[in-house]
Amino acid sequence: MDALLDQLGLSELRRLKPRQILSQVLNFALILGTAFMIWKGLSVAADSPSPIVVVLSGSMEPAFQRGDLLFLWNRNMGMNQYAGPPIANSSQFPGTQVGEIVVYNIVGKDIPIVHRVVRKHKGLRTPFNLLTKGDNNHADDTELYARNQFYLDREKEVIGSVVGYIPFVGYVTILLSEHPWLKTVMLGIMGLLVILQRE
């Protein structure tokens, strides 16, 4: 075992006592746990399964580019003014407005799409129907929807509306998903650093 560690250049590990190793592992778990809690906390606050998304396509350029980070909000409760234009006086159905930018997941397709709402149709006994379009696209999204689907269902398919924007920060995740081996390397390096650090 010792020879192996020496060969790998990790002889430092040998000098750690079991108690120290345990505390470092605990430290690492704490960091992962905190990140997970923040994510889930945001998710509950925004009522969205994915409160932060990374832009994957150029269909909303020049406003949103690949790798930009978007914050979503999926609650109405009088806070809709932050997620879209003001509601018309005559409106009986608060919620998503025309002009708002929504993120939707078509049933059966797993890629979240960030596009602007260009049409809204709602009745007392109908689903909240939306039509979307990317600002940079020529045609609306009918082609992206399922076969013979012409409108989105607000309740079933939309996971949130864009309220905040940070450029470029999410590009790391695009790199990670396009080159899966990077994930393993990153996790390995992070784990080693945490374990080897002695304070």
Next chain:
Amino acid sequence: MHSSAVRLQNVFGFFTTVSFFVAFLTAISVLLYPASPSADVSVSKVKVIKGRPNYYSSKQQEYAFITFDLDADLSSLYNWNTKQVFAWLSVQYDGGENLRGVKHSENEAIIWDAILPSQKTSRLSLRNEKAKYNINDIAGKFLERNATVRFGWNVQPHVGALTWGVIEVPNAVAQEEEEGKKKKKGEGWRFTFPPVGGRKKSPSPPGTSV
């Protein structure tokens, strides 16, 4: 410890802290620039024509061809954190009174939009502009319903929160109209979808039965 790894880590940490702080201040600073955009719209021509959604479809539905004038000044929306302004014109119509079988009582559709990347492009003056999108109703028919036009915008920042705004039929004008004073202004924001092809169904003259 003064190894190069630790130094690199410190520099990177400091860099991220500073950039997040600057981004936060930039996002907050927008509050110092209150905006007062203005817009006036006048719908000049509306035509409803039957058509098919695409060449291979056998479904017939109505399409509205709208022509309008628009004067808008969005220059006050631009500050150092404005990346672009997205402006649009939408048509809003309800289920219509006394219309049976209309399921959707709230409808809105964008007929024209524009990405305005800089302050230079933010003063709009369009005359007899044709709608970019010839809209169709979800149920296929407009049924001569009344409609109003809304002008909206979305400010997209370099970093921070997105903001929205809307200009509708001026309230004061609506009140004056209620009082009986006929005023031209504000009428351009309202229109009625004409019957298909512009033909008016002539009511059968009294006394005849078909």
